[in-house]
Amino acid sequence: MEKTKRRFGDRKDGTLLRDLDSMHFIVPLLYPNRCDNEAYISERIDLTNLSAYLDRKNADGPKYPLKLFYVIVAAAAKACQLRPKMNRFIANKNMYQRNELTAAFVVKKEFSDNGAEALAKLRFEPEDTMDSIREKIVAQITAGRSEKADSSTESMDMFNRMPRFLSKFIVWVITRLDIHGRVPASLIETDPYYCTVVLTNLGSIKLHAGYHHLTNWGTNSVFLVVGERKKRPFFGEDGSCEMRDSIDLGLTVDERIADGYYFSKTVRLLKKLLEEPELLDKPLGEDVEY
Numbered sequence: 001m002e003k004t005k006r007r008f009g010d011r012k013d014g015t016l017l018r019d020l021d022s023m024h025f026i027v028p029l030l031y032p033n034r035c036d037n038e039a040y041i042s043e044r045i046d047l048t049n050l051s052a053y054l055d056r057k058n059a060d061g062p063k064y065p066l067k068l069f070y071v072i073v074a075a076a077a078k079a080c081q082l083r084p085k086m087n088r089f090i091a092n093k094n095m096y097q098r099n100e101l102t103a104a105f106v107v108k109k110e111f112s113d114n115g116a117e118a119l120a121k122l123r124f125e126p127e128d129t130m131d132s133i134r135e136k137i138v139a140q141i142t143a144g145r146s147e148k149a150d151s152s153t154e155s156m157d158m159f160n161r162m163p164r165f166l167s168k169f170i171v172w173v174i175t176r177l178d179i180h181g182r183v184p185a186s187l188i189e190t191d192p193y194y195c196t197v198v199l200t201n202l203g204s205i206k207l208h209a210g211y212h213h214l215t216n217w218g219t220n221s222v223f224l225v226v227g228e229r230k231k232r233p234f235f236g237e238d239g240s241c242e243m244r245d246s247i248d249l250g251l252t253v254d255e256r257i258a259d260g261y262y263f264s265k266t267v268r269l270l271k272k273l274l275e276e277p278e279l280l281d282k283p284l285g286e287d288v289e290y
Contacts (some may be wrong), residue, residue, distance in 0.1 A: 011181035039255040053277040075273040085258040089219035104160030104192030109142030117145035119190040126285030193218030203228040209248040225250035
């Protein structure tokens with residue numbers, strides 16, 4: 001993201017928006033809680049072109065093959081890069097433009113009932129392409145599946161070892177700091193709820209896409225749920241029906257950061273990127289006609 005000189009009212013992770021229209025200025029004052037302002041959008045994606053794209057990218061048998069989820073992460077990042085209002089957040093009744101473009105997801109160390117989880121956080125630059133994003137995701141997954149815990153998990157473990165009255169008090173203090181953007185960076189370094197977009201791949205555990213809530217903690221305004229990949233019917237304008245490989249996406253957004261028209265165009269862009277994935281081989285910051 002473009003760096004600007006920090007002014008009074010800015011946060012270390014965001015720039016205060018001072019030229020909002022009256023509605024977007026007033027709404028956070030009337031409805032201050034993120035969880036009270038969720039909007040849910042669902043979209044079905046035809047994977048015909050994306051499957052062929054994955055076959056081409058993996059034709060040489062790379063050590064770390066490109067996966068469907070990686071492409072979805074890249075598409076979400078490019079959509080938020082080109083649609084900057086998606087990278088806004090509201091805290092303490094003020095609206096901010098985030099200083100970084102980030103994404104997060106949970107890494108399951110082992111697919112079992114008792115398998116531990118780790119938190120993965122990605123930072124993007126306008127120059128990033130599908131190949132560089134794949135490298136970042138693989139690095140995060142490899143680190144997440146190692147024995148070493150990420151910094152946010154280590155902090156949670158520390159609170160869990162304390163006497164309960166003490167940990168409750170400290171966490172209460174931290175939630176007050178969160179409102180003003182003053183939580184120590186070490187505590188939230190890998191916290192997904194301090195990211196532009198959080199993704200969860202429910203398809204990997206054979207679940208449908210669905211609604212996932214936002215949280216009042218942190219600054220996350222966009223949550224993307226990826227459902228199970230399977231054959232579904234697609235209907236032509238002439239009434240014909242064809243079964244195609246597809247996935248369903250569920251998108252939960254803080255409706256205060258933009259209007260319905262803006263969200264609609266963003267979803268249209270996300271769909272185009274997934275149905276024409278070659279666009280992701282170009283830098284995130286390069287415009288797309290849609």
